[in-house]
Amino acid sequence: MRSFHCTCGNQTFFDNSQCVACGNELGFCPSCRELVALLPTATGGFQCGNSECNAELQKCFNYVEHNICNRCVSASTALEQNLCDCCRxxxxxxxxxxxxxxxxxxxxxxxxxxxxxxxxxxxxxxxxxxxxxxxxxxxxxxxxxxxxxxxxxxxxxxxxxxxxxxxxxxxxxxxxxxxxxxxxxxxxxxxxxxxxxxxxxxxxxxxxxxxxxxxxxxxxxxxxxxxxxxxxxxxxxxxxxxxxxxxxxxxxxxxxxxxxxxxxxxxxxxxxxxxxxxxxxxxxxxxxxxxxxxxxxxxxxxxxxxxxxxxxxxxxxxxxxxxxxxxxxxxxxxxxxxxxxxxxxxxxxxxxxxxxxxxxxxxxxxx
Ligand SMILES: [Zn+2]
Ligand SMILES: [Zn+2]
Ligand SMILES: [Zn+2]
Ligand SMILES: [Zn+2]
Known part of the structure; x- marks a missing residue:
């Protein structure tokens, strides 16, 4: 297992859902396959914190509802599939x-x-x-x-x-x-x-x-x-x-x-x-x-x-x-x-x- 980095530079780990240094929420992005900082958008969703990705994301339903997941789904598919690629x-x-x-x-x-x-x-x-x-x-x-x-x-x-x-x-x-x-x-x-x-x-x-x-x-x-x-x-x-x-x-x-x-x-x-x-x-x-x-x-x-x-x-x-x-x-x-x-x-x-x-x-x- 590799480790990851928050936008603040802090090292983060596969199971994390929050950066302990800056408090950013974290999530696994299905587009760039990185654990990234989740940057809130005006529409209530998130943008992938990886500047080379910037994908529009929603949290997995089990992340929002039960806090047992730290993955995201692509905002474009979130309506028909609100569970991430693992929870599904x-x-x-x-x-x-x-x-x-x-x-x-x-x-x-x-x-x-x-x-x-x-x-x-x-x-x-x-x-x-x-x-x-x-x-x-x-x-x-x-x-x-x-x-x-x-x-x-x-x-x-x-x-x-x-x-x-x-x-x-x-x-x-x-x-x-x-x-x-x-x-x-x-x-x-x-x-x-x-x-x-x-x-x-x-x-x-x-x-x-x-x-x-x-x-x-x-x-x-x-x-x-x-x-x-x-x-x-x-x-x-x-x-x-x-x-x-x-x-x-x-x-x-x-x-x-x-x-x-x-x-x-x-x-x-x-x-x-x-x-x-x-x-x-x-x-x-x-x-x-x-x-x-x-x-x-x-x-x-x-x-x-x-x-x-x-x-x-x-x-x-x-x-x-x-x-x-x-x-x-x-x-x-x-x-x-x-x-x-x-x-x-x-x-x-x-x-x-x-x-x-x-x-x-x-x-x-x-x-
Ligand atoms: Zn951070
Ligand atoms: Zn991404
Ligand atoms: Zn999930
Ligand atoms: Zn067996």
């Missing part, structure tokens, strides 16, 4: 009459915006049905429905919401946005890490399997990840929760959960690929290492650099008594899987017609 994908939002849900929703949307930044940076295709994308991408942020069994007037059943993906529909149980609940799950499940952005990066991996692998390159996928038809997903799920992962899983998988089924292996590896791209992007933009453009860089070179940085970040994190930032070990079979994903990303990018970096956000190699 949320089909189900939490029940805002429940205390605490607004905060959880804000965290979910914040993680989702970072996900879209990753996807845009790589130039990957995604969209709704109206954008001609099949499967259409959409998000449901839902809570478990708990109804007491002994309450004679209660209608309907209790419903457990499972975080997962189904043909473009990504469902996230909103308790994942509660730090206490999520950490409890992490410990119960013996995971090295459990984060909101991690959920989004994993589930979007399933989406890209449907979009870029299914019916396109399944034999090539099977050669690297194994046969997704044999055993079936349901059988694999049963076996995993009955027997757990094989003790030697670290020799060929990125995580224990990846051993469950080739689809989960793909999603887990995809999530790690996005972690790596995001980390290299952040370090490139903050002067920590040699800039690496993921579109032009060799996968093995990126993995080597990511591992080198991972050791440093883990040691820093341990010195604060925090969890490891990069817990994964990149053994050779995992690197082969990452290479498959890297090539898939390049193909997806071509399919998207993105022959140039999608945003002005890619670090330039060699500078």
């Amino acid at each position: 994908f949320s089909e189900t939002i939490p029940d805002l009459t429940v205390e605490g849900n607004l905060k959880k929703w804000a965290r979910l949307e914040s993680a989702k915006r970072r996900l879209f930044y990753d996807l845009d940076q790589l130039g990957l295709p995604y969209g709704k049905a109206s954008d001609g994308i099949d499967p259409p991408l959409r998000f449901d942020f839902k809570a478990d429905v708990i109804r007491p069994n002994d309450f004679w007037r209660s209608f309907g059943k209790s419903e457990n919401v499972y975080t997962g993906h189904d043909t473009g529909q990504i469902t996230i149980n909103i308790r994942e946005a509660d730090d206490v609940e999520r950490e409890k799950l992490r410990v119960d499940l013996g995971e090295a890490q459990r984060t909101l952005i991690g959920h989004f990066r994993h589930e979007i991996g399933h989406f890209y399997w449907d979009l870029l692998v299914k019916g396109r390159c399944e034999p090539e996928f099977i050669a690297v990840f194994g046969d997704h038809n044999q055993p079936t997903y349901a059988d694999a799920l049963d076996a995993y929760y009955k027997n757990g992962p094989a003790p030697e899983w670290r020799e060929s998988y990125i995580s224990a959960y990846a051993t469950m089924h080739p689809w989960e292996d793909f999603a887990e590896t995809w999530a790690s690929y996005l972690d790596m791209i995001s980390t290299l992007d952040t370090t490139s933009h903050n002067g920590l290492d040699n800039p690496m453009n993921p579109i032009e860089s060799d996968l093995v070179a990126m993995v080597t650099e990511y591992q080198r940085l991972g050791i440093i970040f883990n040691e820093v994190s341990r010195s604060f008594g925090l969890l490891d930032v990069v817990p994964e070990i990149f053994v050779s079979p995992v690197v082969d899987k990452l290479e498959f994903i890297h090539q898939l990303v390049l193909q997806g990018r071509e399919m998207n017609g993105a022959l140039q970096p999608a945003l002005n956000t890619l670090a330039t190699v060699g500078t």
Whole structure:
């Protein structure tokens, strides 16, 4: 992630909605793809504070109404589409009459915006049905429905919401946005890490399997990840929760959960690929290492650099008594899987017609 600058010169960050130095309101401009100062206009709208852009903007409806978004929409399209290019994908939002849900929703949307930044940076295709994308991408942020069994007037059943993906529909149980609940799950499940952005990066991996692998390159996928038809997903799920992962899983998988089924292996590896791209992007933009453009860089070179940085970040994190930032070990079979994903990303990018970096956000190699 890169940082930005307010018109006053102050450095600003992706999640900011106000400049702490001059008090200007900030918003992400869909035209110049920058976090900019929002300069009020006489008509009640805003002008992009980037002097090379000056686009006429309106705040996203969720920015105005709920203050859970910091993006803008173009003033010319605001009448028919008042949600920004991220919020428009949320089909189900939490029940805002429940205390605490607004905060959880804000965290979910914040993680989702970072996900879209990753996807845009790589130039990957995604969209709704109206954008001609099949499967259409959409998000449901839902809570478990708990109804007491002994309450004679209660209608309907209790419903457990499972975080997962189904043909473009990504469902996230909103308790994942509660730090206490999520950490409890992490410990119960013996995971090295459990984060909101991690959920989004994993589930979007399933989406890209449907979009870029299914019916396109399944034999090539099977050669690297194994046969997704044999055993079936349901059988694999049963076996995993009955027997757990094989003790030697670290020799060929990125995580224990990846051993469950080739689809989960793909999603887990995809999530790690996005972690790596995001980390290299952040370090490139903050002067920590040699800039690496993921579109032009060799996968093995990126993995080597990511591992080198991972050791440093883990040691820093341990010195604060925090969890490891990069817990994964990149053994050779995992690197082969990452290479498959890297090539898939390049193909997806071509399919998207993105022959140039999608945003002005890619670090330039060699500078
Ligand atoms: Zn400022
Ligand atoms: Zn702009
Ligand atoms: Zn929005
Ligand atoms: Zn999954």
